[in-house]
Amino acid sequence: MAENTTxxxxxxxxxxxxxxxxxVIIGLATFIYGVTSPHPERAWHAYLINxxxxxxxxQGAVLFSTVMHMTKARWSGPLSGLSESFAAFFPxxxxxxLVLFFGKTHIFPWLHEDLHGKEIWLNIPFxxxxxxxxxxxxxxxxxxxxxxxxxxxxxxxxxxxxxxxxIVNARQRNPRNTEEIKNRMTVWGGLYILxxxxxxxxxxxxxxxxxxxxxxxxxxxxxHFVKSFYVxxxxxxxxxxVIRLKQGNASALNASHFHDIGKLFFAxxxxxxxxxxxxxxxIYYGNISEETHYVIARTMLAPWxxxxxTVFIVCFIGPFIILLNKRVKTKPILMVIICSAVIxxxxxxxLLLLGPxxxxxxxxxxxxxxxxxxxxxxxxLLAIAVKYxxxxxxxxxxxxxxx
Amino acid sequence: xxxxxxxxxxxxxxxxxxxxIKELKTSSYKFIRVNxxxxxxxIMEVLNLKKxxxxxxTLGGGIFGLLAGFALAIYTATEWSLMVSGKPIVAYxxxxxxxxxxxxxxxxxxxxLGLITQTRLPSYKGLKYYDPRCSGQYFGILATCATEQExxxxxxxxxxxxxxxxxxxxx
Numbered sequence: 001m002a003e004n005t006t007x008x009x010x011x012x013x014x015x016x017x018x019x020x021x022x023x024v025i026i027g028l029a030t031f032i033y034g035v036t037s038p039h040p041e042r043a044w045h046a047y048l049i050n051x052x053x054x055x056x057x058x059q060g061a062v063l064f065s066t067v068m069h070m071t072k073a074r075w076s077g078p079l080s081g082l083s084e085s086f087a088a089f090f091p092x093x094x095x096x097x098l099v100l101f102f103g104k105t106h107i108f109p110w111l112h113e114d115l116h117g118k119e120i121w122l123n124i125p126f127x128x129x130x131x132x133x134x135x136x137x138x139x140x141x142x143x144x145x146x147x148x149x150x151x152x153x154x155x156x157x158x159x160x161x162x163x164x165x166x167i168v169n170a171r172q173r174n175p176r177n178t179e180e181i182k183n184r185m186t187v188w189g190g191l192y193i194l195x196x197x198x199x200x201x202x203x204x205x206x207x208x209x210x211x212x213x214x215x216x217x218x219x220x221x222x223x224h225f226v227k228s229f230y231v232x233x234x235x236x237x238x239x240x241x242v243i244r245l246k247q248g249n250a251s252a253l254n255a256s257h258f259h260d261i262g263k264l265f266f267a268x269x270x271x272x273x274x275x276x277x278x279x280x281x282x283i284y285y286g287n288i289s290e291e292t293h294y295v296i297a298r299t300m301l302a303p304w305x306x307x308x309x310t311v312f313i314v315c316f317i318g319p320f321i322i323l324l325n326k327r328v329k330t331k332p333i334l335m336v337i338i339c340s341a342v343i344x345x346x347x348x349x350x351l352l353l354l355g356p357x358x359x360x361x362x363x364x365x366x367x368x369x370x371x372x373x374x375x376x377x378x379x380x381l382l383a384i385a386v387k388y389x390x391x392x393x394x395x396x397x398x399x400x401x402x403x
Numbered sequence: 404x405x406x407x408x409x410x411x412x413x414x415x416x417x418x419x420x421x422x423x424i425k426e427l428k429t430s431s432y433k434f435i436r437v438n439x440x441x442x443x444x445x446i447m448e449v450l451n452l453k454k455x456x457x458x459x460x461t462l463g464g465g466i467f468g469l470l471a472g473f474a475l476a477i478y479t480a481t482e483w484s485l486m487v488s489g490k491p492i493v494a495y496x497x498x499x500x501x502x503x504x505x506x507x508x509x510x511x512x513x514x515x516l517g518l519i520t521q522t523r524l525p526s527y528k529g530l531k532y533y534d535p536r537c538s539g540q541y542f543g544i545l546a547t548c549a550t551e552q553e554x555x556x557x558x559x560x561x562x563x564x565x566x567x568x569x570x571x572x573x574x
Contacts, residue, residue: 287488
């Protein structure tokens with residue numbers, strides 16, 4: 001165990017960290033350059049898409065741990081602890097949301113529109129207040145859950161940092177038996193799951209659906225949180241695969257773990273497509289022009305229709321056919337490729353949902369190299385956060401059981 | 404005439420079965436099968452069985468169902484056209500529901516068909532050379548060999564820790 005820790009400490013100084021820092025700097029520079037350019041709205045749109053995607057990944061990945069605890073699942077083994085590391089992105093996500101406030105004139109096309117009575121719900125102060133409170137509640141619940149989960153996992157004899165010390169102290173100051181901590185985890189985990197559903201619905205309605213303020217789909221919120229769990233699982237598989245490839249058999253992650261989480265990923269691939277279809281079906285049958293225009297603009301008219309098919313193939317048809325195979329699911333390197341493709345696909349799916357409302361009269365899909373660079377910046381932020389968490393709490397990689 | 408008989412070793416312990424099978428496979432005796440009172444992963448691993456083909460039946464059934472579902476919906480829609488608010492008669496979006504259900508139904512049928520054909524059911528005769536204790540508390544390893552080796556094989560089973568039962572091939 002001690003050997004592993006020193007090994008882990010060393011790995012912290014690998015070039016990977018510098019690469020991530022470079023990515024963040026590149027992303028930040030591109031974003032600042034974009035905001036000060038004559039078309040600041042382009043940078044803000046990329047920012048919004050990335051905020052939604054990467055926050056969704058972090059929230060969805062932590063959801064995995066709570067769900068595993070609530071269902072008393074044992075198959076997930078070290079994966080469940082690993083998923084908790086994504087919580088390190090929560091504070092960053094919250095700050096990123098606050099930054100969104102400065103771009104409000106560029107990302108809310110309804111600001112100066114006549115909303116026919118919807119201004120009670122769609123106005124800047126109320127929108128930011130409720131979303132801030134929502135995210136705050138979600139993140140606090142996540143951290144309280146984590147606080148209890150870590151109490152069970154931390155090894156007090158290991159070298160201490162400030163965070164670790166406070167958790168170990170809390171355990172010693174108020175010694176509870178394992179059962180009681182588990183019960184508390186159940187309560188907080190359950191609250192996190194509820195908050196996840198409610199808050200992500202809210203984010204979905206406020207930051208995605210409201211871009212087209214006259215269009216409504218009651219299922220949109222649920223669609224948004226299912227999507228977040230889908231990409232969250234994808235990111236978790238990528239992290240697990242990277243650790244597996246780096247540490248080999250020392251990581252306690254074996255082929256059956258990858259097989260099992262691959263199956264869950266496969267299931268959520270289906271569920272995502274199902275939620276997409278269920279919404280489409282209702283709109284199709286209803287055939288009300290207020291509702292259909294949203295779908296027609298995105299799936300039938302150029303330039304968005306090609307993007308719509310690309311997203312559908314990359315996020316559903318492709319993974320569905322590939323993941324039918326059992327062997328593919330047990331191969332970490334293949335799963336990294338598939339999950340990365342899905343995450344990129346969901347990035348484009350956000351562009352597809354937001355794009356037509358934000359770029360009226362677009363002749364081609366508004367996409368440039370700066371969008372990619374800003375996305376890389378966000379990727380770097382998430383990676384640094386996760387790496388930091390794994391550095392402070394190296395035990396979670398070896399933790400056999402979280403429940 | 405070489406009078407070939409079948410010899411069954413009856414074991415109570417799973418690990419003994421595993422080691423017995425391992426040695427049997429490398430020996431000159433012919434391993435035939437093992438009867439288990441419950442499915443055992445350890446034993447399955449040693450047996451090194453070929454991958455089951457049932458999955459392909461399920462997949463085939465599923466693909467058939469997908470196409471059949473669409474075909475059914477398209478056929479009924481063209482045969483008895485119902486005009487609904489300007490929608491096309493062959494409307495693919497709602498037909499997905501029909502074909503989805505048909506996919507699942509036919510995949511299940513394919514699965515059952517695969518299961519029946521792959522396990523060679525129905526079988527009315529029952530297993531030959533079977534000891535009913537194998538559905539109780541014993542694992543039974545069935546093996547055979549040349550007549551002159553019979554005593555060796557019996558010894559081998561006993562050494563591995565099993566009881567021996569001999570079936571005459573006329574039985």
